[in-house]
Amino acid sequence: MAGTTVQWIAGSVQEILQISGLTLQTFLVLCATFFLSCAVAFRRSRNLPPYPAGRVPVFGHLRALGGAPLIKMAERRRQYGDVFTLRMGMEDEVVLNGYTAVKDALVDRPELFASTIPGYLLNVYVFVPVGILGAPWGPGYRQRKRFATTVLKNLGMKVGPGSIEDNIREEANCLRNKIAESNGQPVDIAHDVSVAVSNIICSMTVGKRYDYEDETFRELYKAIAAIT
Template sequence: MADGALSEIFQLSGLNLQTFLVFFVAFLLACLYLRRPRNLPPYPAGCWPVLGHLLALGRAPHLKLTAWRRQYGDIFTVRMGMEDVVVLNGYAAVKDALVDRSELFASRPQNYIFDLINGFGKAIVSTQWGKAFKQKRKFASTILRTLGVKEGMGSIEEKIREETGFLCAKVAKYGGQPFDPESDLHFTIANVICSIVFGNRFDYGDGRFRDLSDAVLVTMDRLGAGQIINVFPFLRFVPGVNKSLHDVKKYNAKIHAFLWDEISCHRQKLDRENPRDFLDFCLVELEKGEKIEYFTEEHVMYMTFELLFGGLDTLTSTVRWCLLYMVLYPDVQKKVQSELDAAVGGAQPALSHRAQLPYTEATLMEVQRMRPVGPLGLPHATTQDVTVGEFDLPAGVMVLTNLHSLHMDPAYWPDPDRFDPERFLDTEAKVIKKPKSFMPFSGGRRGCLGEQLAKMELFLLFSSLLQNFTFKSPEGAPALSVEGDMRLTLTPYPYKICAI
């Protein structure tokens, strides 16, 4: 009866099912268009229904966005599935958003998998802009400074140098034979973070430590593979497609179990008058409740997770890029080593040597310019309606800052594809401390919380490795690639080198 009535309606109106579907799809597309804010920046070509620009962006979106900048200008809109995302390119537009008007761009958009691993706002990075974010960010920054993430007296430098010594000893054991440096770098950097968070380092062969480090790495990898679920969250229910999400949950559970064990042990041994590490400070705050409102043990666990997660993959990838470029540019490697020999000699490099090692520091900056591990930073969201140039951005719209476009801008970096550390030195061969159009750690209210620690580790690791070894490509090995694999971060493809 019902089927017959429906058929009769179509016949009476002169419609068939195919025509109805065409009209229905056209109606949906019209609704989507009309819902779109009228004065958003323009779309580049290549926008498909439902998919948006996903196919056009490909596997290296930072490169495509930078190419579109030349055609569409510094500000345009890309369609990620069904959502508009405003992209800011170039130093002027990015600095305006991240630094000059930081609070207007300081929130975060919804991102299903990223929000999931950060407890839907219980950590810091994914927390929406507001009082809770400010309190947690200030609290964490103060603890890190208290624990020595600073230069001068009371610095964590000695722990980093100690860990660097273990790394150099491990590399020496390869006896000049080919090896992949990723695993050793990963354990070294993880131990520095563990010294801050848990108050102690772990032996490289410690089973729990290796499981923790591996779980963090696998989670990072699966997060990158699962980005399509962030665009289309309903895919988390589709078997096969949701495998990356299941892997994230599985390895996340292992990390959480490790952290809950550490929290339990720290609670039992807590000296409230003399907190030793990040967990101790958090547990003291948990009891006092003086600096963070509505603070729970879950917040402690997720903030600790974020410290482990945020600094491990990014710094490991940065040092791997540094070693790769030294192999590709042996003349730069020799110049760094000559500077180290003259300024440091046989002593272990220290932060106090920085002023005497301008070319070494410039080399690190040039690697970060060419291959920033976060070429698009983390997504931002506007906190209110805001005007950018001639365009109007509504509150809550997602904003991507294309940092790669800053670093490869010929207006600031002549011949930007050329690897040249001397572009970071002034006429007196001193490091240009705050060069324009250079933001490897992003900036503003949402700048990297671990920037100071990362800079300390990067300088000490790199200078110690170059002081002790000359890095070369194995005999007959294929040429190293500088393209990189863009997932959650931009990482080098796996490679092997020899440390002589």
């Protein structure tokens, strides 16, 4: 019986190689890669909350979440409770729901959850290792934060003389006038509000504000929004 099974497997492999045009070495490498991916995908880390159903190799729970991830997570909360684990691609992510679970993690024990999740694409495009956004928690982060806070205070982000309060008032008036141009008609002000906030930052850092219809500024805004 065992000999017949081995012969059948050998014959099937030979047929696959003939049809696909692969060599035996290439076929074995593909098989090893597939089984290794499955082993990594289904490996469960210790001390993690339960996994919901629907986890598949490589993709994890991404396909199960579909086009409405928040709704799917709410459904899983009703089934698995306020704390559960999702496999997002090749990484495990712990999902917190409800006031008690979030407060316990972010308020009662902030030192354990202060760092951010490392991301390759974020590191490449936003230069996280040499900046603040998304940088891992530690002495380097705290040093950069103190430096940034000192610089921003020198630029006017403070209370009292030399603050940016006048710039904020001026920009608020510009935003009000921009909205008034709609003559009471419904209008999406998301872009205009983003420009107003950006102008406050620009007035601090480069001493200049940009018009709401400035094409160069619009292109820069779109480019930044595309990678965030």
